[in-house]
Amino acid sequence: MIEVSHLHKRFGAVTAVEDVSFSAADGVVTGLLGPNGAGKTTTLRMLYTLIRPDKGTARVDGLDVAERPMDVRRAIGVLPDARGIYPRLTAREHARYAGELHGLSGAALDKRVDELVDLLDMKDIAHRRAEGFSQGERMKVALARALVHAPRNVLLDEPTNGLDVMSTRAVRTIIRRLKAEGHCVLFSSHVMQEVTALCDRIVVVARGRVVAEGTPDELRARTGKESLEEAFISAIGTDQGLMQ
Numbered sequence: 292m293i294e295v296s297h298l299h300k301r302f303g304a305v306t307a308v309e310d311v312s313f314s315a316a317d318g319v320v321t322g323l324l325g326p327n328g329a330g331k332t333t334t335l336r337m338l339y340t341l342i343r344p345d346k347g348t349a350r351v352d353g354l355d356v357a358e359r360p361m362d363v364r365r366a367i368g369v370l371p372d373a374r375g376i377y378p379r380l381t382a383r384e385h386a387r388y389a390g391e392l393h394g395l396s397g398a399a400l401d402k403r404v405d406e407l408v409d410l411l412d413m414k415d416i417a418h419r420r421a422e423g424f425s426q427g428e429r430m431k432v433a434l435a436r437a438l439v440h441a442p443r444n445v446l447l448d449e450p451t452n453g454l455d456v457m458s459t460r461a462v463r464t465i466i467r468r469l470k471a472e473g474h475c476v477l478f479s480s481h482v483m484q485e486v487t488a489l490c491d492r493i494v495v496v497a498r499g500r501v502v503a504e505g506t507p508d509e510l511r512a513r514t515g516k517e518s519l520e521e522a523f524i525s526a527i528g529t530d531q532g533l534m535q
């Protein structure tokens with residue numbers, strides 16, 4: 292469960308996040324949709340405890356990100372925008388390494404890594420070094436690393452960016468499975484189709500603010516638009532920076 296209240300973050304003269312509030316429940320896929328530069332990544336980075344909010348609060352399972360960053364890190368799995376793959380490690384070694392950092396070891400870690408290799412269909416790459424991996428293969432490695440400690444909350448920054456149709460479908464299947472297992476899934480995207488295909492709730496962000504929030508039906512009703520695409524454009528005020 293993630294609760295964000297009036298988050299604000301500036302970098303020098305740039306206000307990346309002006310005022311963002313929303314909540315993301317367990318067993319629900321929540322999408323942060325907004326054009327490039329809207330403040331999605333900065334919002335997620337505050338939730339990962341990578342940067343501190345200037346104002347406002349964010350809680351993960353009731354834990355304040357500024358006050359309890361270590362506990363928050365245990366409660367989340369993160370797919371950051373820079374995937375940060377180590378070229379010399381194999382796919383398995385990435386997952387093992389992340390698992391060790393989360394305190395897993397021995398047979399339990401081996402079992403979990405086996406599960407992830409299966410779940411993410413990584414048999415072909417499990418023992419290959421990551422150097423030269425395709426975008427989709429790198430994504431799978433990064434997802435395995437994010438999920439190795441079975442986190443209750445999963446935060447994904449543009450998880451299907453640059454993926455082909457098959458890899459996109461694989462990521463969608465994983466997200467749906469996480470939801471069915473009761474995880475809180477929050478992901479960001481500037482791709483309308485991605486958000487409409489997956490999300491139960493959508494938080495539309497533009498210029499550092501939440502400009503609309505709700506289920507797809509609520510968003511359509513609120514904006515008086517028939518299609519979700521038109522509802523997004525109406526909420527944001529422009530279609531610039533959004534992709535179909």
Ligand SMILES: Nc1ncnc2c1ncn2[C@@H]1O[C@H](COP(=O)(O)OP(=O)(O)OP(=O)(O)O)[C@@H](O)[C@H]1O
Pocket residue numbers: 302305306307308325326327328329330331332333334481
């Ligand atoms: N470390 C930083 N220093 C200076 N400006 C930053 C920094 N991080 C983000 N910004 C600025 O804050 C604004 C919001 O950026 P952010 O990456 O959060 O947007 P986004 O919605 O994730 O966009 P995208 O879809 O392009 O990833 C942008 O104008 C960006 O240039």
